[in-house]
Amino acid sequence: MAVRRLTVDVPDRGETSATPSSEEAASTEPPVHPAALIEKARAVRRHVIRMIGHVGSGHPGGSLSATDILVALYFAVLQHNPRDPHWPDRDRFILSKGHAAPALYAVLAEAGYFPVDELSTLRQWGSRLQGHTDVNRTPGVEMSAGSLGQGLSFSIGMALAARLDRSGYHIYTLLGDGECDEGQVWEAAMAASHFHLDNLTAIVDRNQLQLDGWTSRIMDLEPLADKWRAFGWHVLEVDGHNLARLLDAFRQAKGVSGRPAVIIARTIKGKGVSFMENNVDFHGRAPSRDELDKALRELA
Amino acid sequence: MAVRRLTVDVPDRGETSATPSSEEAASTEPPVHPAALIEKARAVRRHVIRMIGHVGSGHPGGSLSATDILVALYFAVLQHNPRDPHWPDRDRFILSKGHAAPALYAVLAEAGYFPVDELSTLRQWGSRLQGHTDVNRTPGVEMSAGSLGQGLSFSIGMALAARLDRSGYHIYTLLGDGECDEGQVWEAAMAASHFHLDNLTAIVDRNQLQLDGWTSRIMDLEPLADKWRAFGWHVLEVDGHNLARLLDAFRQAKGVSGRPAVIIARTIKGKGVSFMENNVDFHGRAPSRDELDKALRELA
Amino acid sequence: MAQTASIREAYGRTLVELGKRDPNIVVLDADLSKSTMTRYFAEQFPDRFFDCGLGEQNMVGIAAGLAASGKIPFASTFAVFVPGRTFDQLRMSVAQPGLNVKIVCTHGGISVGEDGASHHSIEDLGLACSLPGFSVVVPADAAETAQAVMVAASTPGPFYIRLCRPASDVVHPAECRFQLGVAELLRQGDDVTIIATGLMVPAALEAAAALAGEGVAGRVLNMSTLKPLDREAVAGAAAETGAIVTAEEHLLHGGLGSLVAQAVAETHPVPMAMVAIKDTYAKSASAGELFRHYGLTSTDIAQAVRSVLQRKAPRGR
Amino acid sequence: MAQTASIREAYGRTLVELGKRDPNIVVLDADLSKSTMTRYFAEQFPDRFFDCGLGEQNMVGIAAGLAASGKIPFASTFAVFVPGRTFDQLRMSVAQPGLNVKIVCTHGGISVGEDGASHHSIEDLGLACSLPGFSVVVPADAAETAQAVMVAASTPGPFYIRLCRPASDVVHPAECRFQLGVAELLRQGDDVTIIATGLMVPAALEAAAALAGEGVAGRVLNMSTLKPLDREAVAGAAAETGAIVTAEEHLLHGGLGSLVAQAVAETHPVPMAMVAIKDTYAKSASAGELFRHYGLTSTDIAQAVRSVLQRKAPRGR
Ligand SMILES: Cc1ncc(C[n+]2csc(CCOP(=O)(O)OP(=O)(O)O)c2C)c(N)n1
Ligand SMILES: Cc1ncc(C[n+]2csc(CCOP(=O)(O)OP(=O)(O)O)c2C)c(N)n1
Ligand SMILES: [Mg+2]
């Protein structure tokens, strides 16, 4: 029933033919499914930019920084079944940084949870694709989010339930780095290790930017790895745009026993669109018509 | 105008004549004002037990564990003036663990903020001594508390104000160890170091017990020192019942520059009353008539 | 003298009952299991009990995750910490997804007493009623508590149940049945209706008895469900008795008085008086003293009835 | 066509004005200074601006500590995060001590639009009014915003001011003066009173104009202060016009409608209808579409007026 690795059987929508971007191609270790995953990520980025550009609002920066993480998860890590979103034994993915919804929607559509065409309805009246994730409206979405800091607690609940039910599924939770300012994240971090939840992996999208600017200037998080370690977590640090390294980190994280693991994924906000990269202006603003065209050319 | 060290000119209320308890007397390093401070602490403990026993409710355990810390602060560390509680240049003490109000009231009364006789009005209609601290009712109290986790944020506000006003006063904040479960404490910890507040010293009353039991069992805090360090604080660890060591720690903490300091004070909940020590039952229950007599005999 | 029984005790015992019947029942607390009485469940079912320490926000999120995984979580602490400390978590993680989370808080109101303002929960009902999809219940005694907790367990969707600290007067015969969303008629009368909730129900009955001696026939409704409100019972009371007094251990704002006033204004406007805590925080003292000082006694209810009767339109004749 | 002006812009500019006049003004934000417009202040007075990152609870506590030290802190973020994320901090650290903290939140209501339910603040006014000692203000346009912020700065005690995201219609002549706690009569009329707040004020005026064509003389009150409520104006409206319609960008529960219903029931009961968001969360769409779908347009107000007029008692003759 479960579809384990969807990577290879993804439908070619005629959008996956370009060569990988230089940074990704330069990766020293070859990714597990290099071409397919990299192409998938490129397609997702195009969707993200189009969706946001089309409706005229949304959060491109944090969607693009998270894209490779999401692609790695949905096409090479998670055990899930797009034809049966409620399959009880599926791995769970919780998007705590709910404003990256466009990237999640694009990945879900590419994975087959709903038609890719539906992506263009983002944020419009009647759409199943709300501005921030809504568990009751979108197939494949596991949690409603948008108010930051709440996803890890929710994930603990799922992890405890899995343990009670003796189910083997794993819970993955994606947090923003700015989101780690929230006290609730540390309440949850403390509890997850106290409860010895080794069926839980958190990923921090460490793009160094929050809404008002650089995290180092607005609210310094460093030493971030030490923080998680002091809260009892196994810490992995990885290039969040290197799919091979990401897959490796996910493998290692799942192998940790007796405590949860966190992957601090070093990313670039706006990754893949030159003028959005490291540009805080594109945290929460849509590209203009011209910018959209330019971005799509870069991602062609 | 300021009264710097009140230790020596404390009024003898006929309660300070007993010999120090064995634990305290066994301290290898002599306290700075050994007799006076130790006697003061003993008197405060007697007040605490009497007040709570009299009204029949309150929190003896966490009041007794915090007593030596409070005595050290009010009789040897803080620059303050009981005759002028609002003296602008006073050092500030914030009791974040508001349920230790009885210990604070006893210390304030002993320091001269209000008559010692008033202590017997605790928690009764019309009293200035509310069940948890109320800044608008009790002379010398700097913050209303009782909902845990809020004092450190408040202290940051005071520390920022001191910096804006170029005032040299120092802010001291006492937290419970269970209180450190609260996310807001870590929001504040992160911000205090981000703002480089070296005019702020936190003290954690590390008595290893919270309400439901041992912190290690309910919500493990260890490695606690690493947590504070990873959040950018200078960490000192000390025997929280050794007045000499406490004074030394306060001196060191004040000397730290560029970031805040935290003193993790190893304490015993219920300290000074044999049957209350390490006994979680006395977190929030008053002694019976018999228990009260027994406790007072031990503290005589 | 009225018999009393502990509402909290009833809660703790009912949880154990539920735990025996249904392995999906799980219980959470935030370092107050000895006060909320979830400790009974913890002792019997340690694997299904999760103490979250002093992390109320985290507790609510964990409960949501458990509910999303098919469990039926009961999460407890003092009413002053949930919903107040966790409103956004209840909104985002529970109410918006409509998850099957049961929040049962003890130590509601000012009957908490000596702990003082920091521990007096006088706004929790207003907050809980601000959560679309929640059912909000305030049982009046131990028997009703046990039944309401059972109903919550078997009714899908989020609940907020507010309990009080002190043992309370028994108002219900053992055979009576709590019905969600239905006002309970405790005393018939045609001159005025007293609508009360929680600890104010016995006070309302006392007031009605006293007023009977003055020739005033007061109807008494136990409005144990605040949400969904029994608007029919309210409209009926307005139409049939022409005057309404509400009584609650809560701020005037956002609680029973405000819900009833809205229903009355939209259906059948009549004069109302509201017995509630005026816009202030209470001090430390015994529960009884606080009820006297903040105007929550049967005498205050009777007085409110007399004042509202003076404003009542003469019966159509 | 109505002129529009940005309420948020007015807030940001006013803060700078205040900052120039009084060195004790300090400003805090929680990683949203570009949206709340506190960034203008941050640029001019970097030493008096504190960005707390995504730590709303901590921000409120810091503001309280600053206020206790003689500063006049303005703390801003989206209305959905304060008071919802920080209710207990507002209660314990601000309201109970009565500190001089000014909370000014932008992005109130559902006019936030496309961001969806997680960002729609439909309960903030109910929560803020549950804080004894707070003044609660919802300005109707940019001019009133500037004045209300000035008044808050010079009036001791805690304030919650709710602003909206979109630019809004200008309803006030520049020379008009905001008065705390005083309802503003925008249109005279004797058949019914429409009491509105925030973005619903221009809609109320539009509805009244439309109703005039049907021979209905509608009075319009701008109730920009929700707390303390101008009970005299409400009682007067009830007595003089015999029917009231309230209009607000908020849940039916806990906001303007519930405050007015209580005041009416306690003074002069008359039929009421309430234009507000029913017990539900809204979806993603443009502000205009949401107002239509959730019943917050001038057409909805006019319809409510017509329905309440049918229930109105015939004038004493
Ligand atoms: C509790 C809460 N506070 C504030 C916001 C507004 N907000 C949305 S995104 C954002 C910045 C988040 O930064 P980060 O977590 O680093 O996200 P990313 O860089 O991945 O986009 C803020 C402040 C929010 N959504 N939730
Ligand atoms: C926010 C909040 N949650 C719960 C409580 C109830 N409570 C009072 S004291 C306490 C335990 C505190 O433990 P700790 O901080 O270790 O205090 P201490 O051992 O020093 O008494 C709890 C849970 C509270 N006062 N505030
Ligand atoms: Mg970021």
Ligand SMILES: [Mg+2]
């Ligand atoms: Mg402790």
